[in-house]
Amino acid sequence: MKFLKSMTVALAATALLGSAASAETRVTYKSAKAGSSYYQMAVQISEAMKAGTDGAISVTVEESQGSVQNVMEVRARGGDYVFTTPPALIGLAQGGRAMFEGKGDPAFDDIRALFPIPSLTMHFVMSADSGVESFADMEGKTILLGSGSFGAREGAKYIEMFGLKDKVTIADVELSNAVSALKNGQIDGFVTAGSYPAPNVIEAAASTGVTVLSLSPEQVTQTKRTKLVIPAGTYAGQDSEITTTSLPVVAFTTTKMDEETAYQLTKTYWETKAEMSGEAKWWEGVSVDMLSNITSSIHPGAIRYYKEIGAPLSDAHM
Structure with missing residues (x-):
């Protein structure tokens, strides 16, 4: 009986651990070249997400060769993909113009903004x-x-x-x-x-x-x-x-990301920004007023948070 009871407890503990592990949401954040200020920001955001969600969201930082590459990778990425780029590039990608001429893809229409980062x-x-x-x-x-x-x-x-x-x-x-x-x-x-x-x-x-x-x-x-x-x-x-x-530079994802994850990413970002500012002054230059720099649609999960705090939104964001 003692053996069976011990086995039952062990199995229950394993189930709990498995449940906790499966509850973790993993996100890939692609920003800039290693060693750049924007890569350092990505690392800070990763650490802030882990602390701000008690480990519920785990962000892996990926080095990038630039904003255009970040946008292009939308075609092959899933719902865990977050990337940074100037908002103007989203319009160019969706219109197949400039550096995106001849490289258009329906996936570009699914890009949605989350939050602004330092310009x-x-x-x-x-x-x-x-x-x-x-x-x-x-x-x-x-x-x-x-x-x-x-x-x-x-x-x-x-x-x-x-x-x-x-x-x-x-x-x-x-x-x-x-x-x-x-x-x-x-x-x-x-x-x-x-x-x-x-x-x-x-x-x-x-x-x-x-x-x-x-x-x-x-x-x-x-x-x-x-x-x-x-x-x-x-x-x-x-x-x-x-x-x-x-x-302006903004963190984007796509409609493949579920609403709750987008909400938690956005909420945690703004709620930990003051703490990040204590480590790097560049965060002090970011405010919700910079949502006006976003010229395309914002993810519904992020919109949910912005409505909660009464942030300024335009028709273009919906």
Whole structure:
């Protein structure tokens, strides 16, 4: 009898363990290259989901080669797939335009937004010694743009747009060497795009002293990008706000994800954002007002949460 009783208890315990294991929801979160700020964000979100749901949701972070790849993988992924990309790319994918021309797929129509994450923020960083305080002052200076990145492309576009083409020297230096090049006088400034506060801008401001340029309202309009204001005190020596531009970035999934999982992911994200902000300041720049940057449908599970908290939603989100 004792043996049978022990076996019964053991079997019951095994059943409970099996039930607990099966209750865990597994999600794959695909963001950016390892070592980038967006990969670090993905890791933070993964840890926040585990803590915020007491392990009910397990998020595995996958390295990505870029936003376009993230969108393309929707075609072969299931309901556990979450990825990040600028909202504009969703419209391009669904319309089969630009980099998605000839690569259209019905799966793109099933993409749904969950929540905004820190935006790609443009920084035009000039050494204090250069004396540059506006774009007009950049004439005759040496600027590092880097190559192949959004920041490099956007920086080159702004230089031409603001009448500086052929009036500045573009340095042939990798962006990874920007801070050291600024310190030793190889360059007068560099352009970088990333979530603010950007690590390389923090380092440059602390080690050499810099001025991060502000765009005028007219210049912001000219770029056709989203305006973003970096608060005073974000960087060492920064006494006033910096007006710049940004490329919004959002976490998406598809209609294959069930409503409850989307709800829990969204709810946990917002409820743990303050705690994540204590570890990385870039989360402080995210608010529910940034839902206005989402130009396509939001997942019904996420909408359920946003309605609960009275967040601003538009007809395009439904």
